[in-house]
Amino acid sequence: MAEEAVLSYLENNDEIRDSGEFASERGIDHNEMVNIIKSLHGFRYVDAEDIKRETWVLTDEGNTYTTLGSPEAQLIFAIPPEGISREELQKKLGPSVFKIGCAQAAKNKWVEIGKQLISKKVQHVEDIVKDLLLQIQQGQGIGPDDIKALKARKLIVPQTWKGYSVKKGPNYAPKRKKVVTDLTRDNFQSGEWREIEFKEYNYSAKGQPLEGGSLHPLLKVRCQIKQIFHCMGFEEMPTNNYVESSFWNFDSLFQPQQHPARDSHDTFFLEAPSTTKKLPEDYVQRVKQVHEFGGYESRGYTYDWKREEANKNLLRTHTTAVSSRMLYQLAQKPFVPKKYFSIDRVFRNEAVDRTHLAEFHQIEGLVCDRGLTLCDLIGVLHDFFSRLGMTKLKFKPAYNPYTEPSMEIFSYHEGFKKWVEVGNSGMFRPEMLRPMGLPEDVQVIAWGLSLERPTMIMYGIDNIRDLFGHKVDLGLIKKNSICRLGIE
Numbered sequence: 001m002a003e004e005a006v007l008s009y010l011e012n013n014d015e016i017r018d019s020g021e022f023a024s025e026r027g028i029d030h031n032e033m034v035n036i037i038k039s040l041h042g043f044r045y046v047d048a049e050d051i052k053r054e055t056w057v058l059t060d061e062g063n064t065y066t067t068l069g070s071p072e073a074q075l076i077f078a079i080p081p082e083g084i085s086r087e088e089l090q091k092k093l094g095p096s097v098f099k100i101g102c103a104q105a106a107k108n109k110w111v112e113i114g115k116q117l118i119s120k121k122v123q124h125v126e127d128i129v130k131d132l133l134l135q136i137q138q139g140q141g142i143g144p145d146d147i148k149a150l151k152a153r154k155l156i157v158p159q160t161w162k163g164y165s166v167k168k169g170p171n172y173a174p175k176r177k178k179v180v181t182d183l184t185r186d187n188f189q190s191g192e193w194r195e196i197e198f199k200e201y202n203y204s205a206k207g208q209p210l211e212g213g214s215l216h217p218l219l220k221v222r223c224q225i226k227q228i229f230h231c232m233g234f235e236e237m238p239t240n241n242y243v244e245s246s247f248w249n250f251d252s253l254f255q256p257q258q259h260p261a262r263d264s265h266d267t268f269f270l271e272a273p274s275t276t277k278k279l280p281e282d283y284v285q286r287v288k289q290v291h292e293f294g295g296y297e298s299r300g301y302t303y304d305w306k307r308e309e310a311n312k313n314l315l316r317t318h319t320t321a322v323s324s325r326m327l328y329q330l331a332q333k334p335f336v337p338k339k340y341f342s343i344d345r346v347f348r349n350e351a352v353d354r355t356h357l358a359e360f361h362q363i364e365g366l367v368c369d370r371g372l373t374l375c376d377l378i379g380v381l382h383d384f385f386s387r388l389g390m391t392k393l394k395f396k397p398a399y400n401p402y403t404e405p406s407m408e409i410f411s412y413h414e415g416f417k418k419w420v421e422v423g424n425s426g427m428f429r430p431e432m433l434r435p436m437g438l439p440e441d442v443q444v445i446a447w448g449l450s451l452e453r454p455t456m457i458m459y460g461i462d463n464i465r466d467l468f469g470h471k472v473d474l475g476l477i478k479k480n481s482i483c484r485l486g487i488e
Helices: 002-012 019-025 030-042 060-068 071-078 086-093 095-107 128-137 144-152 185-190 217-231 281-293 307-311 320-331 374-387 430-436 452-459 474-479
Strands: 046-058 111-113 117-120 156-168 243-245 313-315 338-347 359-370 393-400 403-413 418-428 442-450
Touching (some): 002 019, 002 030, 002 156, 019 030, 019 156, 030 046, 030 156, 046 060, 071 086, 071 128, 086 095, 086 117, 095 111, 128 144, 217 359, 217 374, 281 307, 281 430, 320 338, 320 430, 320 442, 374 403, 374 418, 374 442, 393 418, 403 442, 418 452, 430 442, 442 452
Antiparallel strands (some): 111 117, 243 313, 338 359, 359 442, 403 418, 418 442
């Protein structure tokens, strides 16, 4: 009906000036009229231009007052000639109407509000607010001052009306032609194929977006770093145990039992199971000996080493616990040089801020061979970090309980125009390696860094909570760019 009305009207007239008035005159719902105009415009039967008008509509409160009257009018009509107490009047009108009515009636000087009684100051009033609301409800215009007053009382709200003006389009016809998308057998048999009109293909139209999985930036960088390690001839260590005993996480690394990192405010200890049941006893005894009395040209820590501390289970604080297990296993066989790496999650009881989380990913690499020196470590670090695109490195002496010498690694960041710490490194101490059973001429060089820091730098993220955790924007996961690291 709406389509026929539009096309037939335009056959004898140049333009439909206002779709709202046009629909109202013909008793057609305006929303139906809008849908038909959009469809005809899409097939170029008509050309349509937007019309927008700002109108005012009543709120629910405003609609209520068109029936019952404004609160001030309700209040004045509820006051008897002799006056009424505040309590009775509030009970009569209700708290909300009473409060608004008192304020507006006093403002209009209609009532006198005493300590005990509320009485009228005028006998007859005109409910202007109700009249104005009825005019708006009927589509009539009112003055700007009245609109301002009603808007301030939240009795009306603005509403944008949208319609169209319509003219004939380049494909105008008094009746829409039926267009088809497929040529069928019936079209051939009936001979319709000679006269039917086919719908044009829109080659610029976009198809439905394909929904699929997306790789997280951390996974992309992790994959590239794995490739770098593989290119350098490293083997990946198994890192599937998030739970470790304190022995493998601390004691086997020659870290004393009174070290601050072993406090509960730095480490997550397990309640159940709280302790481990199986440790290599002969190795435990050698670790206990080196802690208490030293050895291998070391004085040890000279304290009473406690087995119950070593048995405590925890969420691993570093993947070096995995390195310790792998080196111990390596020492149980005839020695063969090895290059190991791992990339996995670790946990620390830290305060969460823009650069720290209670869980993060650690990258660790180590080389175990005879006669290794600090020069070998620096050379391997230059090789590794150059493949990450970091060619300018410098090193600063540092302290770690299980490495000596130890070095912090800094790289010059061209974007930040400053030196940025990118990792830690060192040579594992004899007090850690010899109790395992490794030969005396075997040394281990190792280094570690977080996965999050290079990922944040690469993707321009300055808050780690925007990269990892429950606050991550899914848009970042779907639209992040390809990870390109300089693999040689």
